[in-house]
Amino acid sequence: MNIGVIIFLVFVLFIFLSSFFTVKQQTAVIIERFGKFHSMRQAGLHLKIPLIDKVAGRVNLKITQLDVIIETKTKENVFVKMKVSVQFKVIQENVYDAFYKLEYPHDQITSYVFDVVRAEVPKLRLDDVFERKDDIAIAVKRELNEAMTTYGYDIINTLITDIDPDPQVKNAMNRINAADREKSAAEYEAEAQRIRIVAKAKAEAESKRLQGQGIADQRREIARGLVESVDVLNRVGINSQEASALIVVTQHYDTLQAIGADTNSNLILLPNSPQAGSDMLNNMVASFTASNQVGEAMKKAQRKKKDNDDYKRPDYLNQIEDTTNDDKEE
Template identity: 45%
Template sequence: MGQVLGCVQVDQSSLAIKEVFGKYDDVLEPGCHCVPWCFGSRVAGALSLRVKQLDVRCETKTKDNVFVTVVASIQYRALAEKAVDAYYKLSNTRSQIQSYVFDVIRASVPKMELDATFEQKNEIAKAVEEELEKAMSAYGYEIVQTLIVDIEPDEHVKRAMNEINAAARLRVAANEKAEAEKILQIKRAEGDAESKYLAGLGIARQRQAIVDGLRDSVLAFSENVPGTTSKDIMDMVLMTQYFDTMKDIGASSKSNAVFIPHGPGAVQDVASQIRNGLLQGNATQS
């Protein structure tokens, strides 16, 4: 109906190209316009000014001969001030952009190894954007943003990379576990040494206390019982210790069998052995 009356409506964020007898005449902005068809005027087509997105998948190989698929996302739009160029100069904008993306990616990625390709995604995107900006500005298009959204190696390569990563992590875990075991053993050895040291101090103090007790007993007995000799007192002390030991062994439910001379005369033998040992030790030192 609008064409019959010679009125045309142009939507927001769009431009219309007006021709007269097939020749470009004007760019119609959003709103209502009079296009008298009877005088040869017509709307040749519309041009959207909205930002469009084109996803490009490009297969190439890296410097270390690994084939990867690079997925680039190109965001572009037509410029209002260059609407004529954008409408007339390109017949297929998406194919043109795709060709430039292929060219830049296949020139950049083969110079990098696989790990560097993942690390330098921004540099690849920047190179694509600069090349597209130079090429597409002549056709009335602006490159808004270029993103490298994904880099996909071959499935076997991905599996190998995961196995390498897993092996490295296992190696680190094994080292950490060994280090922890080492620290645990060191701490256990230090604790054992400290325990034995303290046990030695306890035994030394115990023996010192026994010696002091025996000395005090001998001195007290000598003072209270005149006429006794040191030998008699030592024999009596050893006899007392002997019976205390036998009593403890008999009272314990978990004690092992101990075969020792159990007659009262055995104390005399024990005392003789102690005296002989002391005499031999003194003779050896002299």
């Protein structure tokens, strides 16, 4: 077998093998004949005419994601970087349009994303950009769908996955948040302190009230006991002054006995001499006597003054006053 036959057989084998080609799943192949669109082939094994038909290209029918980084500014002139993720795919029925009408779909999608984001974000403040990022994503998707459907592309979803303000702005925002939290903590601490002070004041007021009520009840009972003691002594022929003096002296010695019963007491009662009881009694009797004398003298002076006034006034005025006093008594 000569060399020419070998070359011919190799050429025939090459032509035969080039007549077959395979298409993967979720892929479309464009076949051109003499440079003109001839057919579109789906997944599987296919046959074409060698040297006449040519595989012009393969179109991916899977969902593809394109991440677009955009730097823009907000309404208050704060620059932010936003990452917009666009998920899209070629419409299977429009593979021809996707292959022939648009050469660089990624660049086209990026341009529309830039246009929409830079039109929407400057209308919003920085806080609103974070809160309304879904609205921005919806606006991007709507604009892309209107533009890319013509070229055979379907926009599945658009997501704003990152919003990154300028580092100085982030630091300022962190300081503001920290200051607000410190302010809230201070207000809560002040309110808690106020509640503690008010509660303590109320407790002290209630304690003082109960203490005063207890002292008043104690003194009331002591006074009632003294009255009963004086009544008992009066029944056996002891007058009120002597009974009062006797009670005071008795309480004095009871106090001395109570002090002596406590071995650890440092209290000293003055006067504490043996004749202290009698001195106290004499002083009380003298005080009562002097008090009675002063009272009687004051009564006499008032009666004398009244008699002098009655003597100086006309009789008819005295009669009117007597009549008035009688009416009051009635």
